[in-house]
Amino acid sequence: MNAPTAELPVVVIGAGPAGLAAAAHLVDRGLTPLVLEAGPAAGTTVREWSHVRLFSTWAEVVDPAAEKLLAPTGWTRPDPAAYPSGGDWAEQYLQPLADALGDRVRLGATVTGVSRAGRDRIVDADREAQPFVVHISDADGREERIVARAVIDASGTWTTPSPAGADGLPALGEKAAADHITYRIPDLEDPAVRARYVGRRTAVIGSGASAFTALVHLAELAKSDDGAGSKALWVLRRGISGSTFGGGTADQLPARGALGLAAKAAVDEGHADAVTGFRAETIERRADGRLVLAGEDGRRLEPVDEVIVLTGFRPDLSFLSEVRLNLDERLQAPVALAPLIDPNQHSCGTVYPHGHRELSHPEQDFYVVGMKSYGRAPTFLAMTGYEQVRSVVAAVAGDLEAADRVELILPETGVCGGAGLFDESEADTSGGGCCAPAPQLVQLGAPAAVTATAGAEEAPAGGCCSA
Template sequence: MSTQQLPVVVIGAGPAGLAAAAHLTERGIEPLVLEAGDGAGAAVREWSHVRLFSTWGEVVDPAAEKLLAPTGWTRPDPATYPSGGDWADLYLQPLADVLGDRVRLGATVTGVSRAGRDRIVDADRETQPFVVHVEYADGREERVFARAVIDASGTWATPSPAGGSGLPALGEKAAADRITYRVPDLKDPAVRVRYAGKRTAVIGSGASAFTALAYLADLAKSDDGAGTKGVWILRRGISGSTFGGGEADQLPARGALGLAAKAAVDDGHADAVTGFRTEAIERDADGRLVLVGEDGRRLDAVDEVIVLTGFRPDLTFLDELRLGLDERLQAPVDLAPLIDPNQHSCGTVYPHGHRELSHPEQGIYLVGMKSYGRAPTFLAMTGYEQVRSVAAAIAGDLDSADRVELTLPETGVCGGAGLFDAPDTQQTNGGGCCAPAPQLIQLGAPATVAAAAEKAPAGGCCG
């Protein structure tokens, strides 16, 4: 079976997936985008209340903008910050509309393999097309043949648990009615009443945790929020890098997030508990939750828990493919050293493209947030450059594919996620580029928060 006339299947109609489709279309290659949700950017819409820390100028792909231009579409003010809802409504949905029937909704990919070849078969493997098993919302099943597969399904659906070992804490599942793994929308009256006047634990140390702390502090200062209190649970101690890059961050809104979290602690709206790794979540006699640490510490009871400890990739539907993934980060082996938070301190991610994203199974690429595996601090502009390079490689234009040029904003943060139990001094010294402990600045608008698509979960080196 010849593969050159087959489409390239793109899994996910989010920012990276739709950008991949735009680049493929520009090169005359037919894409087929399979989206499990009921609309473009379905995952983005789940955090529609969250404002990105990147501007419109940084979250619109150039090939996508070119595809949209004939429709009369114009990019919003490039200096302003969209919310997740803005991004989905004003950019992702129009882009999906332009792609038309190249985008299928309600289409969940449940497996990817080589036609007639399971994982262990070598014979003629690379000459066989990919076969993608799809289950539709109406119950239909289909197998789609493809010349290549670009997995841009992201990590939103698989948040990491509260447990310090990477496994759910004992009792975590039983306490699900009082735990959320998302930044709550406190403008929603039904959600607001859940947290108003309550004591809430926030587990995590990245931009999402900063956001939740800032939101809770704003609630505590409001007329209906008296008594609202945050308890910030950190696995490490507090150092100069804890609150991010502050004014040294070249993404000002990202820096402001950390400063807002610092203000929440300084102003008494949140207490910080350091060096705490959650082992169990128990209920007291009143039904409130008690967090128990690996060291035996038991914290005062809380009413709610917000777990923001990052995300991890779902690799189950790729089991029949031969992937080359780093054993720790679950990112492509050639990309992992460039993004490893145990190694990174300051600066930017080295520009990368199809070569770093390749696998022993030729023709399969994990892009966007999923390409980072469990590593944090992913930016949309990184994903756009990834898919540009991958589309060029699929088209056979290796000169363009290898010409990867990307300059990311520096964070001003040292230490990354740090070594497992590194003393705080190791988090603040030795980088030469690091800002001192950030000082509070006044935010001109409600706290600008980090979107999941600008991936910066807890423990991030740049988030």
């Protein structure tokens, strides 16, 4: 890298957990970060799920370099054994970290494009010697062009949730029914939001931790003084087996195991009916305003009042069209990382800790980190993102020894099976791996609650390796 380019800042896209941690690591190495955040505050997307409690403790969601940067400010580290909510994480860690970074964080700056100076994605000549150019716009639509020595995209996937349609496209009628559909876990402590679900029948589509959380919250609503008539319908694209609810007491993240058990209890206690092997094709609005979900197999479920779609997220690659990326054709994750996280191949054990080599692209000094690096894969832990940015920043600084060093051990769930196995039974994974033989199908609640009858009108983030 020529001298003028080396003096430029490293642009970090997104002031979330991974982005701010990347900035802290850059500062620690004497490099200048410039964090561009589209929202009005640090951790804007985290604040949108402020009511949801993490299944990781404070010890697992504070980056070491960030803590080092915060220490001189008088910041008090929260109890390492406590479990923060999204709001706690934003207010007690992300905001103080952004404050410590000062004017190296720019709010209200939406990245609209990334490229090389004077080079579109076609041009080879002298490409790597050119700095990056990052185009942004502010809340008033004013445009600006920033020059950078490297770019770290930590923008996440929150703004691009996956639809209800099982084919990856919106179900027919999904857009027209948008006023009764949400793609987030609703905050039932908010009176206005609560009124939308109390006494209503709500479909929850999804099978990961977010779906578990929604089911638990709806069960608590049904048991509350004002919750009479509240009922959940859990819609799964695969069957229910012993691995459906995660690791339980065997999970090395106890709160994650407890969440799965609480979701199971919501079904067992009759607060939620489960429909398995259902792949939504159409969402029909009836004359009375209620919604009917119709499946690819012809089944039509009993009408519901609201639908919560929690089928995962996908990366927004629209502003990276002039950057040379090497992405897996299915997961939209870096090709070297994809085999480690592919839910179709997910097995027991841990996702191998990874860094700059797995995250690199043909565009030198450009990296996608954090949740976005996983593309469409469903599971991610903050500590994985922190290890990613530690390695990436070391590589940008030219310290390949540190960049190649592994400094992370991930927890295991203790359960086999993958999110890619969504049919009525799980694949047999006995005969190898870390876990017991493949779990057997289990019966939950009354038999009629488990599946819908063909033709009748009846009412994430899986796998054992969270990363």
